[in-house]
Amino acid sequence: MKPKYSLFSNTSYALTGLLAMIKNERAFQIELVIIIPALIISFFLPVSLEIHLFLIAVLFFILIAECVNSSIEACVDLFTQEWHEKAKIAKDCASAAVFLSVCLAVGVWAFVLFALFF
Incomplete structure (x- = not known):
């Protein structure tokens, strides 16, 4: 039977997942080291709220x-530790999503900073 929805339990699960990302995922740690200063810098930029x-x-x-x-x-690794073409595709596609999100962020930040200073 599916457990009853609880806002506090679900929030706890999300925070546990976030803590797991911070503790276990090197890429997430590196991204935080770059993103946190960028967030702080963003507060000092003379741009609109939007x-x-x-x-x-x-x-x-x-x-x-x-x-x-x-x-x-993690799901792919739980299913199989052996090399499989579809497992590789799943992992590569997920990695591509991260890559594209980084490209988007770099493009947006470059556009805004270029408009501000040039």
Whole structure:
């Protein structure tokens, strides 16, 4: 039987997952080292609230994509430790999502910073 929904339990699960990402995923740790200073810098940029929120959103999108990537990799590894073409495709596609989110963030930040300073 499916457990009854509980806001506090579900929030606890999400925070446990976030803590697992911080403790166990090297890529997530590296991204945080880059994203946290960028978030702080964004507060000092002379941009509108909408642009500021957009700059923050694209950074969070990287972290979201990394969480999804890690969950897909964990599920594939749970299913099989052997090399399999479909397992490789699943992992590569999840990794591509992270790559594209990073490209998006870099593009948005470059566009905003270029518009501000040039």
